[in-house]
Amino acid sequence: MEVINNASGIGGLLTSFREIVKDSKRVMFIGTAGFCTPFAELMAYVIRDTPIEVGFIPDIRHHEAKAIVSTPSGMQIGDDIDHHADTIVLLGGLAMPKMKIDVDEMKETLDSILEDAENTLVIGVCFQSMFETQCWIGPIDFDYVIDSDISISTIKV
Template identity: 50%
Template sequence: MPIINTSQGVGGILNSFRSLVEDAKKITFVGTPGFCTPFAELLGFVVRNRELAFISSEDFEKARSIFMGPEGMQLGDLTDKHADVVILLGGLSMPKIGISPEKAKDVASKILEGSKNGKVIGVCFQSAFIQQKWDEIINFDYVINADLAVEVLQV
């Protein structure tokens, strides 16, 4: 996969994401409950004027809306899962989760049913999709891959 853009930090992830989905009317995120949910809400913040949904890996048939509430982005009521962009979050590819890339590919296809120019975008950390070889099974249009550097300082 050729690199088309590089950036740093949370702002870099958010700006990259926003540019890839600028034409999208509805975006559905697919990820693990708990671990991926906050990332869907964070990414959703920069496109909060769109229709957004989140599908938990525990129940691929039940999409919940993501909306801007008084405390920020939150999961809401059940909603239609169909969208013109599907975002697969990297937590899905973690071996302990037990979701196969074939299952995720199938879910992405169902979400994009009826979309003329649907996109599949992966958002992960530390090359999770590539390390788990999901890129060999899922036809991603783009993958946003970020690395984290962690420092704990004693002051």
């Protein structure tokens, strides 16, 4: 593994993501329903003005793939779409132990999504090294992992 970029904050995460997917045709985010959905919508926002199609799959239920569409209120989950893509973005919530997602089942889901695609990419986006600590790096053949950390200060004024 080689660090190719260091950045900070949400802006750094979004800039890194946009650079990695710039040549993609169709990006499919896979994440936990509810928790990961807003992160997929946020990342989709930075590619809204590109020809890249974007979708979201909850957990490993690729038959429930939905479009992520630009609306006057921002990026939102839309109608059903075909689950196939050339780029997959796995969101770290999937690897949380309480989600009980089997990494081998995830690999089967990835194979189905990338079926017949050329120039494929598998990207992990997580916080606090979730994919590494849960041993998903290796079993999942990631091309890139964007690993972020959140520092929080709650101030009473």
